[in-house]
Amino acid sequence: MIELFGVTKKYGALTALANVNLRIGAGEFVLLSGPSGAGKTTLLRTLFAAVRPDEGRVVVDGRDITRIPRRAVPDLRRSVGVVFQDFKLLAERSALANVAIALEIRGLPPAQVQTRSQLALAAVGLEARAATRVSSLSGGEQQRVAIARALVGSPALLLADEPTGNLDPERSHDILDLLALEAGRGTTIVVATHDPMVVQNAAAHRVVLMDGGQIVGTLSGANAPVNLPRMARPGPTPGLLRPVEVAT
Amino acid sequence: MSLHPLRYWAAQALRGIRASWTVQLAAVGSISVGLLLVGLVALGAKNLDRLVATVGNGLQVTAYLRPDADHARVAALTRMLSRNRLVASVRRVSPEEAHRRLEASLGDRPGLLDGVEPGFLPASLELTLRRSEADRVRPILALLSASPAVEEVDYLGQWVNRLSSILALVRGLGVAVAIIICLACLYIVVSTIRLGVFARREEIGILRLVGATERYVRAPFLLEGALQGVAGALLASGLLYLLFRVATPPLEGLWGQGLSSARFAFLSPAQLLAGIGVAVLLGLLGSRMAVARHGRSEA
Numbered sequence: 001m002i003e004l005f006g007v008t009k010k011y012g013a014l015t016a017l018a019n020v021n022l023r024i025g026a027g028e029f030v031l032l033s034g035p036s037g038a039g040k041t042t043l044l045r046t047l048f049a050a051v052r053p054d055e056g057r058v059v060v061d062g063r064d065i066t067r068i069p070r071r072a073v074p075d076l077r078r079s080v081g082v083v084f085q086d087f088k089l090l091a092e093r094s095a096l097a098n099v100a101i102a103l104e105i106r107g108l109p110p111a112q113v114q115t116r117s118q119l120a121l122a123a124v125g126l127e128a129r130a131a132t133r134v135s136s137l138s139g140g141e142q143q144r145v146a147i148a149r150a151l152v153g154s155p156a157l158l159l160a161d162e163p164t165g166n167l168d169p170e171r172s173h174d175i176l177d178l179l180a181l182e183a184g185r186g187t188t189i190v191v192a193t194h195d196p197m198v199v200q201n202a203a204a205h206r207v208v209l210m211d212g213g214q215i216v217g218t219l220s221g222a223n224a225p226v227n228l229p230r231m232a233r234p235g236p237t238p239g240l241l242r243p244v245e246v247a248t
Numbered sequence: 249m250s251l252h253p254l255r256y257w258a259a260q261a262l263r264g265i266r267a268s269w270t271v272q273l274a275a276v277g278s279i280s281v282g283l284l285l286v287g288l289v290a291l292g293a294k295n296l297d298r299l300v301a302t303v304g305n306g307l308q309v310t311a312y313l314r315p316d317a318d319h320a321r322v323a324a325l326t327r328m329l330s331r332n333r334l335v336a337s338v339r340r341v342s343p344e345e346a347h348r349r350l351e352a353s354l355g356d357r358p359g360l361l362d363g364v365e366p367g368f369l370p371a372s373l374e375l376t377l378r379r380s381e382a383d384r385v386r387p388i389l390a391l392l393s394a395s396p397a398v399e400e401v402d403y404l405g406q407w408v409n410r411l412s413s414i415l416a417l418v419r420g421l422g423v424a425v426a427i428i429i430c431l432a433c434l435y436i437v438v439s440t441i442r443l444g445v446f447a448r449r450e451e452i453g454i455l456r457l458v459g460a461t462e463r464y465v466r467a468p469f470l471l472e473g474a475l476q477g478v479a480g481a482l483l484a485s486g487l488l489y490l491l492f493r494v495a496t497p498p499l500e501g502l503w504g505q506g507l508s509s510a511r512f513a514f515l516s517p518a519q520l521l522a523g524i525g526v527a528v529l530l531g532l533l534g535s536r537m538a539v540a541r542h543g544r545s546e547a
Contacts, residue, residue, distance in 0.1 A: 002364060048457075050457065068336040074461045074462070075459070077456075077459030079459075080459075082457065084457070088458075090451055090454060101454075101455065102255070104460050105459055105461070107253055108460075163289075
Protein backbone atom coordinates (compact mmCIF):
# COMPACT_ATOMS: atom_id res chain seq x y z
CA MET A 1 0.00 0.00 0.00
CA ILE A 2 2.64 2.54 1.06
CA GLU A 3 6.36 2.44 0.40
CA LEU A 4 8.94 5.11 1.12
CA PHE A 5 12.36 4.74 -0.42
CA GLY A 6 15.13 7.02 0.89
CA VAL A 7 12.80 9.95 1.43
CA THR A 8 14.51 13.16 2.46
CA LYS A 9 12.90 16.54 2.99
CA LYS A 10 14.64 19.69 4.12
CA TYR A 11 13.24 23.10 5.03
CA GLY A 12 16.27 25.30 4.66
CA ALA A 13 18.84 24.10 7.16
CA LEU A 14 16.28 21.94 8.97
CA THR A 15 16.08 18.31 7.92
CA ALA A 16 12.48 17.17 8.46
CA LEU A 17 12.98 13.72 6.96
CA ALA A 18 16.34 12.03 6.49
CA ASN A 19 16.56 9.02 4.21
CA VAL A 20 13.35 7.42 5.48
CA ASN A 21 12.52 3.91 4.31
CA LEU A 22 9.18 2.46 5.33
CA ARG A 23 6.67 -0.06 4.09
CA ILE A 24 3.07 -0.19 5.28
CA GLY A 25 0.88 -2.98 4.05
CA ALA A 26 -2.73 -2.66 2.93
CA GLY A 27 -5.09 -2.75 5.90
CA GLU A 28 -2.30 -2.09 8.35
CA PHE A 29 -2.82 0.28 11.28
CA VAL A 30 0.44 2.09 11.99
CA LEU A 31 1.28 4.71 14.56
CA LEU A 32 4.08 7.19 13.93
CA SER A 33 5.34 8.17 17.34
CA GLY A 34 7.99 10.54 18.49
CA PRO A 35 8.59 13.95 19.99
CA SER A 36 7.63 17.22 18.33
CA GLY A 37 9.86 17.90 15.34
CA ALA A 38 10.53 14.20 14.80
CA GLY A 39 9.19 14.39 11.24
CA LYS A 40 5.86 12.64 11.81
CA THR A 41 3.72 15.36 10.24
CA THR A 42 6.07 15.82 7.30
CA LEU A 43 6.02 12.09 6.67
CA LEU A 44 2.23 12.07 6.76
CA ARG A 45 2.09 15.03 4.40
CA THR A 46 4.29 13.26 1.86
CA LEU A 47 1.64 10.51 1.72
CA PHE A 48 -1.00 12.77 0.18
CA ALA A 49 1.37 14.92 -1.88
CA ALA A 50 1.09 17.96 0.37
CA VAL A 51 4.87 17.83 0.63
CA ARG A 52 7.19 16.78 -2.17
CA PRO A 53 10.36 15.12 -0.94
CA ASP A 54 13.67 16.52 -2.04
CA GLU A 55 14.95 13.01 -2.55
CA GLY A 56 13.52 9.52 -2.62
CA ARG A 57 10.23 8.06 -3.74
CA VAL A 58 6.84 7.65 -2.12
CA VAL A 59 4.67 4.93 -3.60
CA VAL A 60 1.02 4.79 -2.58
CA ASP A 61 -1.14 2.00 -3.91
CA GLY A 62 1.38 1.28 -6.64
CA ARG A 63 1.68 4.89 -7.79
CA ASP A 64 4.86 6.89 -7.32
CA ILE A 65 3.24 10.05 -6.00
CA THR A 66 6.50 11.99 -6.05
CA ARG A 67 6.32 11.90 -9.83
CA ILE A 68 2.64 12.39 -10.53
CA PRO A 69 1.67 15.63 -12.28
CA ARG A 70 -0.10 18.35 -10.28
CA ARG A 71 -3.39 17.67 -12.03
CA ALA A 72 -3.35 14.09 -10.68
CA VAL A 73 -2.98 15.20 -7.04
CA PRO A 74 -6.72 15.83 -6.40
CA ASP A 75 -7.48 12.30 -7.54
CA LEU A 76 -4.94 10.94 -5.06
CA ARG A 77 -6.29 13.11 -2.23
CA ARG A 78 -9.85 11.97 -2.83
CA SER A 79 -8.74 8.41 -2.16
CA VAL A 80 -7.17 9.45 1.15
CA GLY A 81 -8.92 10.64 4.30
CA VAL A 82 -6.85 13.12 6.26
CA VAL A 83 -7.34 14.39 9.81
CA PHE A 84 -5.23 17.51 10.15
CA GLN A 85 -3.64 18.57 13.38
CA ASP A 86 -5.24 22.01 13.03
CA PHE A 87 -8.46 20.41 11.68
CA LYS A 88 -8.65 22.54 8.50
CA LEU A 89 -12.35 23.20 8.93
CA LEU A 90 -14.44 26.05 7.55
CA ALA A 91 -15.28 27.95 10.70
CA GLU A 92 -18.39 29.70 9.40
CA ARG A 93 -20.03 26.55 8.03
CA SER A 94 -21.95 23.95 9.93
CA ALA A 95 -20.41 20.69 11.06
CA LEU A 96 -22.55 18.90 8.47
CA ALA A 97 -21.44 21.21 5.67
CA ASN A 98 -17.81 20.63 6.57
CA VAL A 99 -18.21 16.88 6.41
CA ALA A 100 -20.27 17.14 3.23
CA ILE A 101 -17.45 18.93 1.38
CA ALA A 102 -15.53 15.67 1.09
CA LEU A 103 -18.46 14.14 -0.79
CA GLU A 104 -19.53 17.21 -2.75
CA ILE A 105 -16.15 17.43 -4.46
CA ARG A 106 -16.80 13.88 -5.68
CA GLY A 107 -20.03 15.03 -7.32
CA LEU A 108 -22.31 12.74 -5.31
CA PRO A 109 -26.05 13.45 -5.34
CA PRO A 110 -27.12 15.90 -2.58
CA ALA A 111 -29.38 13.35 -0.85
CA GLN A 112 -26.52 10.88 -0.62
CA VAL A 113 -24.15 13.59 0.58
CA GLN A 114 -26.63 14.54 3.30
CA THR A 115 -27.24 10.97 4.49
CA ARG A 116 -23.63 9.88 4.52
CA SER A 117 -22.48 13.07 6.20
CA GLN A 118 -25.03 12.64 8.96
CA LEU A 119 -23.95 9.03 9.46
CA ALA A 120 -20.31 10.10 9.68
CA LEU A 121 -21.17 12.73 12.28
CA ALA A 122 -23.16 10.14 14.21
CA ALA A 123 -20.14 7.84 14.15
CA VAL A 124 -18.13 10.49 16.02
CA GLY A 125 -21.03 11.30 18.36
CA LEU A 126 -21.90 14.65 16.83
CA GLU A 127 -25.27 14.00 15.19
CA ALA A 128 -26.93 16.51 17.53
CA ARG A 129 -24.42 19.21 16.54
CA ALA A 130 -24.74 18.74 12.78
CA ALA A 131 -26.28 22.15 12.18
CA THR A 132 -23.96 24.00 14.53
CA ARG A 133 -21.34 26.29 13.12
CA VAL A 134 -17.85 24.93 13.56
CA SER A 135 -16.77 28.20 15.18
CA SER A 136 -19.29 27.45 17.96
CA LEU A 137 -17.94 23.96 18.61
CA SER A 138 -15.32 23.09 21.21
CA GLY A 139 -11.84 22.02 20.12
CA GLY A 140 -12.69 18.40 20.76
CA GLU A 141 -15.89 18.63 18.74
CA GLN A 142 -14.04 20.28 15.90
CA GLN A 143 -11.54 17.46 15.96
CA ARG A 144 -14.35 14.95 15.67
CA VAL A 145 -15.84 16.87 12.73
CA ALA A 146 -12.43 16.63 11.07
CA ILE A 147 -12.38 12.88 11.71
CA ALA A 148 -15.90 12.51 10.32
CA ARG A 149 -14.86 14.39 7.17
CA ALA A 150 -11.85 12.11 6.76
CA LEU A 151 -13.96 8.97 7.14
CA VAL A 152 -17.07 9.96 5.21
CA GLY A 153 -15.60 9.09 1.82
CA SER A 154 -14.71 5.54 2.99
CA PRO A 155 -11.07 6.06 2.03
CA ALA A 156 -8.68 3.20 1.42
CA LEU A 157 -6.06 5.16 3.35
CA LEU A 158 -6.69 7.23 6.46
CA LEU A 159 -4.01 9.60 7.70
CA ALA A 160 -4.43 11.32 11.04
CA ASP A 161 -2.17 13.86 12.65
CA GLU A 162 -2.66 13.89 16.43
CA PRO A 163 -6.33 12.92 16.11
CA THR A 164 -6.85 12.83 19.86
CA GLY A 165 -4.85 15.93 20.66
CA ASN A 166 -7.84 17.95 21.79
CA LEU A 167 -9.97 15.19 23.24
CA ASP A 168 -10.55 14.10 26.80
CA PRO A 169 -9.53 10.49 27.64
CA GLU A 170 -13.04 9.12 27.16
CA ARG A 171 -13.44 10.73 23.72
CA SER A 172 -9.91 9.68 22.82
CA HIS A 173 -10.80 6.07 23.48
CA ASP A 174 -13.92 6.44 21.35
CA ILE A 175 -11.88 7.83 18.47
CA LEU A 176 -9.28 5.08 18.81
CA ASP A 177 -12.09 2.55 18.75
CA LEU A 178 -13.43 4.16 15.62
CA LEU A 179 -10.01 4.00 13.98
CA ALA A 180 -9.67 0.36 14.97
CA LEU A 181 -13.08 -0.35 13.49
CA GLU A 182 -11.96 1.25 10.23
CA ALA A 183 -8.78 -0.82 10.31
CA GLY A 184 -10.93 -3.89 10.79
CA ARG A 185 -12.76 -2.98 7.60
CA GLY A 186 -9.49 -3.07 5.72
CA THR A 187 -8.67 0.65 5.73
CA THR A 188 -4.96 1.37 5.94
CA ILE A 189 -4.43 3.80 8.80
CA VAL A 190 -1.41 5.91 9.64
CA VAL A 191 -1.63 8.04 12.76
CA ALA A 192 0.99 10.50 13.91
CA THR A 193 1.00 10.96 17.66
CA HIS A 194 3.23 11.89 20.52
CA ASP A 195 0.60 10.87 23.06
CA PRO A 196 1.73 7.79 25.09
CA MET A 197 -1.93 7.02 25.85
CA VAL A 198 -2.60 6.57 22.14
CA VAL A 199 0.45 4.34 21.74
CA GLN A 200 -0.68 2.21 24.66
CA ASN A 201 -4.34 2.00 23.70
CA ALA A 202 -4.58 2.15 19.94
CA ALA A 203 -5.28 -1.10 18.16
CA ALA A 204 -2.22 -0.56 16.02
CA HIS A 205 -0.33 -3.31 14.29
CA ARG A 206 2.89 -1.38 14.50
CA VAL A 207 4.38 1.70 16.07
CA VAL A 208 7.08 3.43 14.08
CA LEU A 209 9.31 5.50 16.32
CA MET A 210 10.73 8.68 14.83
CA ASP A 211 13.24 11.23 15.96
CA GLY A 212 15.20 13.90 14.14
CA GLY A 213 13.54 13.06 10.84
CA GLN A 214 14.57 9.42 11.02
CA ILE A 215 12.90 6.15 11.90
CA VAL A 216 14.70 5.02 15.02
CA GLY A 217 12.73 1.91 15.82
CA THR A 218 9.58 -0.11 15.36
CA LEU A 219 7.34 -1.65 17.96
CA SER A 220 5.41 -4.60 16.74
CA GLY A 221 3.36 -7.48 18.11
CA ALA A 222 0.54 -5.12 18.72
CA ASN A 223 -1.62 -6.34 15.92
CA ALA A 224 -4.18 -7.08 18.56
CA PRO A 225 -5.20 -4.08 20.55
CA VAL A 226 -4.61 -3.60 24.22
CA ASN A 227 -8.25 -2.68 24.61
CA LEU A 228 -9.58 -5.66 22.66
CA PRO A 229 -12.83 -6.02 24.60
CA ARG A 230 -13.88 -2.50 23.57
CA MET A 231 -13.16 -3.23 19.96
CA ALA A 232 -14.72 -6.64 19.49
CA ARG A 233 -12.10 -7.25 16.86
CA PRO A 234 -10.58 -10.70 16.27
CA GLY A 235 -6.82 -11.11 16.52
CA PRO A 236 -3.96 -12.52 18.56
CA THR A 237 -3.81 -12.12 22.28
CA PRO A 238 -3.22 -8.55 23.26
CA GLY A 239 0.21 -7.81 24.50
CA LEU A 240 2.57 -5.02 25.18
CA LEU A 241 4.29 -3.46 22.26
CA ARG A 242 7.80 -4.73 21.88
CA PRO A 243 10.73 -3.38 19.88
CA VAL A 244 11.67 -5.57 16.95
CA GLU A 245 13.85 -3.64 14.58
CA VAL A 246 15.43 -0.35 13.78
CA ALA A 247 14.76 0.85 10.29
CA THR A 248 16.85 3.53 8.64
CA MET B 249 -20.49 15.68 -15.75
CA SER B 250 -22.82 15.60 -12.80
CA LEU B 251 -25.01 18.64 -12.29
CA HIS B 252 -24.50 18.64 -8.55
CA PRO B 253 -21.30 20.69 -8.59
CA LEU B 254 -23.18 23.37 -10.53
CA ARG B 255 -25.40 23.93 -7.52
CA TYR B 256 -22.34 24.20 -5.33
CA TRP B 257 -20.64 26.60 -7.75
CA ALA B 258 -23.74 28.78 -8.02
CA ALA B 259 -24.15 28.82 -4.23
CA GLN B 260 -20.49 29.69 -3.79
CA ALA B 261 -20.63 32.43 -6.40
CA LEU B 262 -23.70 33.97 -4.74
CA ARG B 263 -22.06 33.62 -1.35
CA GLY B 264 -19.02 35.49 -2.70
CA ILE B 265 -21.19 38.23 -4.17
CA ARG B 266 -23.14 38.61 -0.92
CA ALA B 267 -19.94 38.69 1.12
CA SER B 268 -18.57 41.68 -0.79
CA TRP B 269 -21.65 43.23 -2.33
CA THR B 270 -20.35 46.81 -2.18
CA VAL B 271 -17.22 45.88 -4.10
CA GLN B 272 -19.34 43.87 -6.53
CA LEU B 273 -21.71 46.79 -6.99
CA ALA B 274 -18.83 49.14 -7.69
CA ALA B 275 -17.40 46.64 -10.18
CA VAL B 276 -20.71 46.15 -11.98
CA GLY B 277 -21.24 49.94 -12.04
CA SER B 278 -17.79 50.54 -13.52
CA ILE B 279 -18.25 47.80 -16.09
CA SER B 280 -21.66 49.16 -17.07
CA VAL B 281 -20.30 52.70 -17.54
CA GLY B 282 -17.52 51.32 -19.71
CA LEU B 283 -19.89 49.22 -21.76
CA LEU B 284 -22.28 52.17 -22.03
CA LEU B 285 -19.52 54.16 -23.72
CA VAL B 286 -18.88 51.27 -26.10
CA GLY B 287 -22.62 51.09 -26.76
CA LEU B 288 -22.81 54.82 -27.50
CA VAL B 289 -20.00 54.53 -30.03
CA ALA B 290 -21.66 51.46 -31.59
CA LEU B 291 -24.98 53.28 -31.74
CA GLY B 292 -23.36 56.32 -33.36
CA ALA B 293 -21.59 54.18 -35.93
CA LYS B 294 -24.77 52.28 -36.73
CA ASN B 295 -26.78 55.44 -37.34
CA LEU B 296 -24.05 57.08 -39.38
CA ASP B 297 -23.97 53.91 -41.44
CA ARG B 298 -27.70 54.17 -41.96
CA LEU B 299 -27.33 57.81 -42.94
CA VAL B 300 -24.71 56.96 -45.52
CA ALA B 301 -26.97 54.23 -46.86
CA THR B 302 -29.97 56.58 -46.97
CA VAL B 303 -28.19 59.52 -48.54
CA GLY B 304 -25.90 57.55 -50.77
CA ASN B 305 -28.13 54.64 -51.62
CA GLY B 306 -25.33 53.36 -53.72
CA LEU B 307 -23.67 56.25 -55.49
CA GLN B 308 -26.24 58.45 -57.10
CA VAL B 309 -26.10 61.12 -59.73
CA THR B 310 -29.23 63.18 -60.27
CA ALA B 311 -29.57 65.06 -63.55
CA TYR B 312 -32.40 67.64 -63.37
CA LEU B 313 -34.04 68.03 -66.75
CA ARG B 314 -35.01 71.31 -68.35
CA PRO B 315 -38.78 71.83 -68.34
CA ASP B 316 -38.68 72.08 -72.13
CA ALA B 317 -36.38 69.10 -72.59
CA ASP B 318 -37.13 67.16 -75.72
CA HIS B 319 -38.55 63.70 -74.92
CA ALA B 320 -36.64 62.05 -77.73
CA ARG B 321 -33.40 63.62 -76.58
CA VAL B 322 -34.05 62.50 -73.00
CA ALA B 323 -34.84 58.97 -74.20
CA ALA B 324 -31.63 58.88 -76.25
CA LEU B 325 -29.63 60.11 -73.27
CA THR B 326 -31.24 57.46 -71.08
CA ARG B 327 -30.36 54.70 -73.57
CA MET B 328 -26.80 55.91 -73.86
CA LEU B 329 -26.36 56.02 -70.09
CA SER B 330 -27.89 52.57 -69.66
CA ARG B 331 -25.31 51.10 -72.01
CA ASN B 332 -22.44 52.69 -70.05
CA ARG B 333 -20.67 50.11 -67.94
CA LEU B 334 -20.17 52.58 -65.10
CA VAL B 335 -23.90 52.93 -64.66
CA ALA B 336 -25.85 50.35 -62.69
CA SER B 337 -29.28 51.82 -63.46
CA VAL B 338 -31.02 54.85 -64.88
CA ARG B 339 -34.46 55.92 -63.84
CA ARG B 340 -36.61 58.85 -64.94
CA VAL B 341 -38.36 60.59 -62.05
CA SER B 342 -41.39 62.64 -62.99
CA PRO B 343 -42.21 65.98 -61.28
CA GLU B 344 -45.19 64.27 -59.58
CA GLU B 345 -43.00 61.50 -58.17
CA ALA B 346 -40.45 64.05 -56.99
CA HIS B 347 -43.26 65.91 -55.23
CA ARG B 348 -44.47 62.72 -53.54
CA ARG B 349 -40.94 61.93 -52.37
CA LEU B 350 -40.45 65.39 -50.97
CA GLU B 351 -43.77 65.11 -49.19
CA ALA B 352 -42.78 61.78 -47.71
CA SER B 353 -39.39 63.09 -46.64
CA LEU B 354 -41.03 65.86 -44.65
CA GLY B 355 -42.63 63.24 -42.45
CA ASP B 356 -45.10 64.81 -40.05
CA ARG B 357 -44.65 68.29 -41.55
CA PRO B 358 -46.35 67.96 -44.95
CA GLY B 359 -47.88 71.41 -44.43
CA LEU B 360 -44.61 72.92 -45.64
CA LEU B 361 -45.65 72.00 -49.17
CA ASP B 362 -49.02 73.74 -48.96
CA GLY B 363 -49.48 75.81 -52.11
CA VAL B 364 -46.75 74.03 -54.02
CA GLU B 365 -48.10 72.46 -57.17
CA PRO B 366 -47.21 68.82 -57.91
CA GLY B 367 -45.56 69.81 -61.20
CA PHE B 368 -43.37 72.47 -59.62
CA LEU B 369 -40.36 70.24 -59.15
CA PRO B 370 -38.33 69.38 -62.22
CA ALA B 371 -38.23 65.91 -63.75
CA SER B 372 -34.91 64.18 -63.37
CA LEU B 373 -32.81 61.19 -64.32
CA GLU B 374 -31.47 59.23 -61.36
CA LEU B 375 -28.33 57.26 -62.08
CA THR B 376 -26.99 54.68 -59.71
CA LEU B 377 -23.32 54.07 -60.29
CA ARG B 378 -21.45 50.92 -59.68
CA ARG B 379 -19.73 51.38 -56.35
CA SER B 380 -16.36 50.14 -57.56
CA GLU B 381 -16.37 52.69 -60.36
CA ALA B 382 -17.21 55.70 -58.21
CA ASP B 383 -13.89 57.43 -58.76
CA ARG B 384 -14.33 57.25 -62.52
CA VAL B 385 -17.58 59.16 -62.57
CA ARG B 386 -16.24 62.35 -64.15
CA PRO B 387 -16.91 61.38 -67.81
CA ILE B 388 -20.53 60.71 -66.99
CA LEU B 389 -20.87 63.98 -65.15
CA ALA B 390 -19.34 65.71 -68.17
CA LEU B 391 -21.70 63.91 -70.54
CA LEU B 392 -24.75 64.94 -68.51
CA SER B 393 -23.59 68.53 -68.11
CA ALA B 394 -23.06 68.77 -71.86
CA SER B 395 -26.54 67.54 -72.71
CA PRO B 396 -29.00 70.28 -73.74
CA ALA B 397 -31.79 68.37 -71.96
CA VAL B 398 -30.05 68.67 -68.59
CA GLU B 399 -30.27 71.81 -66.53
CA GLU B 400 -28.24 70.78 -63.50
CA VAL B 401 -26.27 67.79 -62.28
CA ASP B 402 -26.20 66.84 -58.61
CA TYR B 403 -23.67 64.27 -57.53
CA LEU B 404 -24.05 63.01 -53.99
CA GLY B 405 -20.88 60.98 -54.20
CA GLN B 406 -18.80 63.68 -52.53
CA TRP B 407 -21.20 63.77 -49.61
CA VAL B 408 -21.24 60.04 -49.40
CA ASN B 409 -17.47 59.91 -49.53
CA ARG B 410 -17.22 62.52 -46.80
CA LEU B 411 -19.74 60.69 -44.64
CA SER B 412 -18.00 57.41 -45.32
CA SER B 413 -14.73 58.94 -44.15
CA ILE B 414 -16.40 60.18 -40.97
CA LEU B 415 -17.93 56.76 -40.50
CA ALA B 416 -14.57 55.05 -40.94
CA LEU B 417 -13.09 57.46 -38.39
CA VAL B 418 -15.93 56.82 -35.95
CA ARG B 419 -15.50 53.08 -36.42
CA GLY B 420 -11.74 53.27 -35.89
CA LEU B 421 -12.20 55.41 -32.80
CA GLY B 422 -14.94 53.05 -31.65
CA VAL B 423 -12.71 50.03 -31.94
CA ALA B 424 -9.90 51.82 -30.08
CA VAL B 425 -12.29 53.00 -27.34
CA ALA B 426 -13.84 49.55 -27.12
CA ILE B 427 -10.44 47.88 -26.72
CA ILE B 428 -9.37 50.33 -24.01
CA ILE B 429 -12.67 49.97 -22.18
CA CYS B 430 -12.61 46.19 -22.46
CA LEU B 431 -9.12 46.17 -20.94
CA ALA B 432 -10.36 48.45 -18.15
CA CYS B 433 -13.32 46.11 -17.54
CA LEU B 434 -10.94 43.17 -17.50
CA TYR B 435 -8.81 44.91 -14.90
CA ILE B 436 -11.88 45.62 -12.77
CA VAL B 437 -13.02 41.99 -12.92
CA VAL B 438 -9.52 40.69 -12.14
CA SER B 439 -9.24 43.03 -9.15
CA THR B 440 -12.63 42.21 -7.63
CA ILE B 441 -12.27 38.47 -8.16
CA ARG B 442 -8.80 38.58 -6.64
CA LEU B 443 -10.31 40.20 -3.57
CA GLY B 444 -12.81 37.34 -3.42
CA VAL B 445 -10.06 34.76 -3.90
CA PHE B 446 -8.06 36.39 -1.14
CA ALA B 447 -11.05 36.43 1.21
CA ARG B 448 -11.67 32.74 0.53
CA ARG B 449 -8.06 31.59 0.39
CA GLU B 450 -8.44 29.44 3.50
CA GLU B 451 -11.45 27.68 2.03
CA ILE B 452 -9.64 27.19 -1.26
CA GLY B 453 -6.69 25.69 0.56
CA ILE B 454 -8.94 23.28 2.45
CA LEU B 455 -10.78 22.28 -0.72
CA ARG B 456 -7.47 21.50 -2.40
CA LEU B 457 -6.29 19.48 0.60
CA VAL B 458 -9.38 17.29 0.60
CA GLY B 459 -9.05 16.61 -3.11
CA ALA B 460 -11.05 19.23 -4.98
CA THR B 461 -9.93 19.66 -8.56
CA GLU B 462 -8.77 23.03 -9.83
CA ARG B 463 -11.90 23.21 -11.95
CA TYR B 464 -14.04 22.68 -8.88
CA VAL B 465 -12.15 25.36 -6.94
CA ARG B 466 -12.13 27.90 -9.76
CA ALA B 467 -15.62 27.46 -11.17
CA PRO B 468 -17.42 29.64 -8.58
CA PHE B 469 -15.05 32.51 -9.34
CA LEU B 470 -15.55 32.09 -13.08
CA LEU B 471 -19.29 32.15 -12.50
CA GLU B 472 -18.92 35.26 -10.36
CA GLY B 473 -16.95 36.99 -13.12
CA ALA B 474 -19.51 35.98 -15.74
CA LEU B 475 -22.32 37.31 -13.54
CA GLN B 476 -20.47 40.60 -13.18
CA GLY B 477 -20.23 40.78 -16.97
CA VAL B 478 -23.92 39.99 -17.46
CA ALA B 479 -25.05 42.46 -14.80
CA GLY B 480 -22.78 45.18 -16.22
CA ALA B 481 -23.98 44.56 -19.77
CA LEU B 482 -27.67 44.54 -18.80
CA LEU B 483 -27.30 47.75 -16.84
CA ALA B 484 -25.39 49.36 -19.72
CA SER B 485 -28.08 48.24 -22.21
CA GLY B 486 -30.82 49.72 -20.04
CA LEU B 487 -28.97 53.02 -19.64
CA LEU B 488 -28.19 53.14 -23.35
CA TYR B 489 -31.84 52.63 -24.25
CA LEU B 490 -32.88 55.32 -21.78
CA LEU B 491 -30.37 57.75 -23.28
CA PHE B 492 -31.52 56.80 -26.76
CA ARG B 493 -35.16 57.51 -25.92
CA VAL B 494 -34.32 60.84 -24.31
CA ALA B 495 -31.85 62.09 -26.89
CA THR B 496 -33.46 60.84 -30.10
CA PRO B 497 -36.32 63.35 -30.60
CA PRO B 498 -34.19 66.50 -30.47
CA LEU B 499 -31.40 64.88 -32.51
CA GLU B 500 -33.84 63.66 -35.14
CA GLY B 501 -35.22 67.19 -35.35
CA LEU B 502 -31.74 68.52 -36.12
CA TRP B 503 -31.11 65.64 -38.50
CA GLY B 504 -34.36 66.23 -40.34
CA GLN B 505 -33.45 69.83 -41.05
CA GLY B 506 -30.26 68.65 -42.66
CA LEU B 507 -29.56 65.80 -44.91
CA SER B 508 -32.13 63.18 -44.37
CA SER B 509 -35.40 62.23 -42.78
CA ALA B 510 -33.88 58.95 -41.59
CA ARG B 511 -35.01 57.87 -38.14
CA PHE B 512 -32.44 56.85 -35.56
CA ALA B 513 -32.34 53.17 -34.84
CA PHE B 514 -31.42 51.41 -31.59
CA LEU B 515 -29.11 48.42 -31.51
CA SER B 516 -30.76 45.23 -32.67
CA PRO B 517 -31.44 42.34 -30.26
CA ALA B 518 -28.62 40.42 -31.94
CA GLN B 519 -26.21 43.32 -31.38
CA LEU B 520 -27.29 43.62 -27.74
CA LEU B 521 -26.84 39.89 -27.25
CA ALA B 522 -23.41 40.09 -28.83
CA GLY B 523 -22.56 42.88 -26.37
CA ILE B 524 -23.72 40.78 -23.43
CA GLY B 525 -21.73 37.85 -24.81
CA VAL B 526 -18.58 39.97 -24.97
CA ALA B 527 -19.21 41.14 -21.38
CA VAL B 528 -19.59 37.53 -20.21
CA LEU B 529 -16.36 36.59 -21.99
CA LEU B 530 -14.60 39.53 -20.31
CA GLY B 531 -15.93 38.38 -16.95
CA LEU B 532 -14.81 34.81 -17.54
CA LEU B 533 -11.40 35.89 -18.82
CA GLY B 534 -10.88 38.30 -15.92
CA SER B 535 -11.81 35.78 -13.26
CA ARG B 536 -9.73 33.11 -15.01
CA MET B 537 -6.73 35.43 -14.86
CA ALA B 538 -7.40 36.21 -11.18
CA VAL B 539 -7.67 32.60 -10.07
CA ALA B 540 -4.81 31.47 -12.30
CA ARG B 541 -2.57 34.01 -10.60
CA HIS B 542 -3.74 32.69 -7.22
CA GLY B 543 -3.06 29.12 -8.35
CA ARG B 544 0.49 30.08 -9.30
CA SER B 545 1.09 31.79 -5.97
CA GLU B 546 -0.16 28.68 -4.19
CA ALA B 547 2.00 26.36 -6.24
